[in-house]
Amino acid sequence: MRTHLCGEVTAELAGQAVFLCGWVDRRRDLGGLIFLGLRDRAGIVQVVIEPDSDAFADAEKLRNEFCVRIEGEVRMRPESQWNENMATGRIEVVATNVELLNASAPLPLLMTDEDGEEIRLKYRYLDLRRQRMQRNMRIRSELNHSIRGTLRELGFTEFETPILTKATPEGARDYLVPSRVHPGEFYALPQSPQLFKQLLMMSGMDRYYQIARCFRDEDLRADRQPEFTQLDMEMSFVDEQGVQDTAEALVRAAFADVLNVELPAEFPRLAWRDAMERYGSDKPDLRLPLQLVSVDEHVKHVDFRVFSGPASDDSQRVAALRVPGGAQFSRKQIDEYTDYVSRYGAKGLAWIKVNDADTGLEGLQSPIAKFLDDAAWSGIAAATGVQTGDILFFGAGDWGVTSTFMGQLLVKTGRDLDLAEGDWAPLWVTDFPMFEWDGDEQRYFAMHHPFTAPNDADPAALKADPAASLSRGYDLVLNGNEIGGGSIRIHRQDMQAAVFELLGIGEDEAQEKFGFLLEALKYGCPPHGGIAFGLDRIAALMAGEPSIRDVIAFPKTTTAQCVLTDAPSAVPATLVDELGLALKPKA
Structure with a gap:
């Protein structure tokens, strides 16, 4: 039925006759001319139907997602109309015959990313026609x-x-x-x-x-x-x-x-223990240039039980996360991060903005700065490498819980600030x-x-x-x-x-x-x-x-249902009896 796939019709075929099959991706009627975007699995090609063509009357009846067969000749577009974003963007097919293979009812979805997942999965056979899918x-x-x-x-x-x-x-x-x-x-x-x-x-x-x-x-x-x-x-x-x-x-x-x-x-x-210590995750994203640092030895002596208690217990830890440029975070943003880590077991989130790294404690902005002395701060600063304009977040408590919620914070802040480096990071x-x-x-x-x-x-x-x-x-x-x-x-x-x-x-x-x-x-x-x-x-x-x-061609929803086939579903009582089963009434 066809000689070529739509996405394979290129300038090398100029002057040749082709037979194409596919779906109408879009239709534009410019009065004297009709333009079709004809789509198949290989891509889209532009089809032109001229007013003096025998195919013009047939083309006027076409709508989106009609299934058609096109006979025509490939010709070059004027250079000013080249579309370099398409493999077929330098040519068009001038139709001499348009054959309707099957019409389409009005579509129940937009066939774009704006469609909700539920409707996409219900009409998956239509969703799968999209180029992305x-x-x-x-x-x-x-x-x-x-x-x-x-x-x-x-x-x-x-x-x-x-x-x-x-x-x-x-x-x-x-x-x-x-x-x-x-x-x-x-x-x-x-x-x-x-x-x-x-x-x-x-x-x-x-x-x-x-x-x-x-x-x-x-x-x-x-x-x-x-x-x-x-x-x-x-x-x-x-x-x-x-x-x-x-x-x-x-x-x-x-x-x-x-x-x-x-x-x-x-x-x-990377050993599991090191991954949890440094990234708070057993599946760290190495594209993010952030790490957790244990600062236990620097805060054991401070008069702040939230830090000194966990720092003195081998089953707990005090972890710091340096976020470059994070001093720009507003109090509202910090509160949002605090709410975020609470989902992972955090009872709170301490923080220090470093407005001037050269002036020691004087250059800090934080509710907890008053609990630190020069020795504690100098140790923390050296361990984390903090600089002017950064923010330090701190988590303290059980080793596993603290590692986990601080690891989630690491990923969240790294992605919010678009800090990822490189494309692929296996580990x-x-x-x-x-x-x-x-x-x-x-x-x-x-x-x-x-x-x-x-x-x-x-x-x-x-x-x-x-x-x-x-x-x-x-x-x-x-x-x-x-x-x-x-x-x-x-x-x-x-x-x-x-x-x-x-x-x-x-x-x-x-x-x-x-x-x-x-x-x-x-x-x-x-x-x-x-x-x-x-x-x-x-x-x-x-x-x-x-x-x-x-x-996945035909996936289930987040509630483990197939909305396309309406599965799972009830079965006849005779089948249940044949299997020797008895069903409880639904609650």
């Missing part, structure tokens, strides 16, 4: 293509693992699927292929990958969906460096292939704690997942001091977003049993949920490790989109 979907496709090509060259084998599987605890709720042939029993949709990829390493498959659909029934955010796509990789006979080197090669190749961007030859590494975060202690439940939880190996080689040593144990886990961070996480796995049965015990998973429960894994670990399991990448997140970063929903 077409570009996003192509980026995603190219990302998958690059991944498969690179991993094939690196000796990986692609596998498919089960979608209907067994429920396992991984920090979020499973989606359950009732079994008709086994009444009262359920499958679970996988949160990840974690156990199956480990079993493949036990099978001697050596290098596995899968672009896998995963499911988690959890609260949603801009970077979360109930069903999502991740790249899973696993390798045998590797250590952390081996996995990370392979992952770096993959990510560098993907950015070169998709965006023609060259990432660093080697990604920097490995390593040496995570093996466990997190939950005071409410009085038990440990795995920082990554229960199959991550600890640095301890001996189960007895791990059980003797689990709080001090570090894991062999690692996260890959890009521009403040975690795009991948992995670890060296536990490959010995005694160590896996010890970790289950520390997590409060008793022997009977371990056998019920993970008996197949514990059994497999008895038969010469090799050392192995891997990583999983969130492809939705990577595609969103590549496309410059703040939400992964704009790089």
Whole structure:
């Protein structure tokens, strides 16, 4: 039906006849002439219908989003009318025939960024016609293509693992699927292929990958969906460096292939403790030239319990954040920042404006300056490198809470002042704690997942001091977003049993949920490790989109609904009975 795509009609085709198919992106009637913007997946080309053309009467009936076929000749536009912002901006197609393939009803949305997300998702098939969305979907496709090509060259084998599987605890709720042939029993949709990829390493498959659909029934955010796509990789006979080197090669190749961007030859590494100390986050954005500084040693002696108390307690800290040029902040802005950090557990936010750094305490403007002496201020000034015109923010209290809310403040002020430097800043975060202690439940939880190996080689040593144990886990961070996480796995049965015990998973429960894994670990399991990448997140970063929903063809809303198909929805009572289920009445 067509000889060319609309976006590929360029000056090289001048004088040639073409057949084009697409949608009317816009229509302008200038009295004697009709101009159409004809759009397909490759772009837009200008079509001209002249008044003496046999096609003129047909063109008068066209409206936006009518689906048409155009026959015509390519000609150059006058140079004064060139549009260098379009690949087709130097030419136009003079139509000799216009064939209406299908008319369009009046559109229920504007087909612009002004449309609300709810209406965009309800009419997603129309929203996807937009050039922005077409570009996003192509980026995603190219990302998958690059991944498969690179991993094939690196000796990986692609596998498919089960979608209907067994429920396992991984920090979020499973989606359950009732079994008709086994009444009262359920499958679970996988949160990840974690156990199956480990079993493949036990099978001697050596290098596995899968672009896998995963499911988690959890609260949603801009970077979360109930069903999502991740790249899973696993390798045998590797250590952390081996996995990370392979992952770096993959990510560098993907950015070169998709965006023609060259990432660093080697990604920097930062231990988790250092990341929290300096950035207040385990996924810092290294493009922001701001850091937290602990000033405990300089304020232990001051007569200000808000500072001296935490400064004298190893489980707490006093953290300072220097914001260059921040002395310009009004009291209203400072109050807004104080309200902002309160969302993350801050009970207050101290601050000092430095109006003149050369005059010591005399050059400060702050409600807390009166509590500082010369020794305290000189120590703080040297530690932070503060200069005239800057502002210092201070947080004090529990080490983890203070690090977190000050880290949020770091990102907020850095973005408000547009301080980001460079385009892409990858980073490995390593040496995570093996466990997190939950005071409410009085038990440990795995920082990554229960199959991550600890640095301890001996189960007895791990059980003797689990709080001090570090894991062999690692996260890959890009521009403040975690795009991948992995670890060296536990490959010995005694160590896996010890970790289950520390997590409060008793022997009977371990056998019920993970008996197949514990059994497999008895038969010469090799050392192995891997990583999983969130492809939705990577595609969103590549496309410059703040939400992964704009790089997923048919996403769910923030309430986990598909407004296009009206899912989830009720099912016939006969089906419920056939599955052996009974539904509670809705509240």
